[in-house]
Amino acid sequence: MDFAERYGPWAVVAGASEGTGREFAKQIAAQGVSCILIARREGPLAELAEEIRQTGVDCVTASVDLTKPDAVDRISEAVGSREVGLYVNNAGADANGSRFLDKDVQAWVDLAQRNVMTTLKCCHHFGGPMRQRQRGGLLLVNSGACYGGGSFMATYSASKAFDLNFAEGLWAELRGYGVDVLSLVLGQTDTPAYRALLAEKGQALPTNWASPVDVARVGLAQLPHGPIYNWGQTNDVAGWAPSSPDTRRARILMIDQHSRSTFGD
Template sequence: MITGASEGTGQAFARRIAAEGLPSVLLARRLGPLTDLADSIRAETGVECVSASVDLASDDGAQQVIEAVGDREIGLYIANAGADPNGAHFLDVDVEPWLKLMRLNVLTMMQLCHHFGGAMRARRRGGLLLVNSGAAYGGSSFMAAYTGSKAFELCFGESLWAELRPYNVDVLNLVLGKTDTPAFRALLAKNGLPEPTDWATPQDVAEAGVTRLPHGPIHNQGQAADTVGDERRSRVLMIEEMSKSVFGEKAPD
């Protein structure tokens, strides 16, 4: 199941997953591009895709997804939706766009991880791939809500990785740097900025996500020597050991 699948990295993930012969559920707000993508994948690979229009930023966004999936078994949830279309100081716009951003990046994502992650834990197999951003590592005057939401996603994903490891469920924060996406292009154009020459392609991102999924909790896309990811993994494991003396060590069911 891929959210934000209509364009950019979401579309690349859909094609990369289909290349493995796996059917998928493609979700985004715009149904037209999703339908075109699903038709294209079926024609090129013979792999079945189901598409549905959902609004992940709405109060019932998670429920819309759950209803669209129905009784299908989801073996991999790729949380790919979550760009910041505002590109503004926090106090310069009404609070509602920021609340929508938090529902999209935090609340809906968390609800879906709980729903589908719970089923994966019971089956003792599956994966949660959280497409994150380098913005998770620190604040910025133009990205207060966005960096806060991505920092939550980072720590949340690390914690789920530690929690679900005993159940054979992979969790990965795929942390992106500059990436060629329609949302990023639109933001650059809005602010009259040139396009970077060194940004990653959506295909680069999809390949990294699929390849690095078993090696969580973090992969910083595009970095051959991922020292930051290695350091954070060691920190998660250290805190996990320390926490056992407080919360007790629970054996897998």
């Protein structure tokens, strides 16, 4: 199957208003897949949707705050009866740049709600029909923070570690049903949100960060080869991660085999 057959006819891109989310939407549309764009800000979504429609591809938008408990209900309403073959979870950055105890706890609750509960609910909502149709894809944009905690990253690292293990488990469950799952683990990436955080902290811009165009291109290419891709590294190399994606994949398959022998297929 080509891209549109495998992941169409509609894709949902959460966090589509700027940066990598915007590029994911444009590159998915370029493959002939219609897009449902989700983010808080209506203006950038409307602008991007019009740009995509100019290429002859259908596109709709929905202004949804992904930190709210009703986010998935609102996304579901926007999707309606459309058949979604690809879900891209691109929303998940940490704009706080703060130690855990120096910030009001609600900021961390909102971050965890968006990165954990909204992600979990969306994957359940869209993954079920994909499994039934035996085709589709779930692409969770992740961060190298998933591999360990640190100052200023306690909640963020924890939420991204959940996303990593969640994607690995979903990949193990869905690989026999034709549904691809990928945790796309990024390093420093040139996005407006990251630029704003660096400017707030008085930090210089990196010289070797990834571009949103490349992130979307590589992420979509790696989607059939999950469950993990570490940015800038081949899948047989650990590099800056504790272990390589190939090593983790073998471990997941071992755990999966044990789980199946315990709980059944």
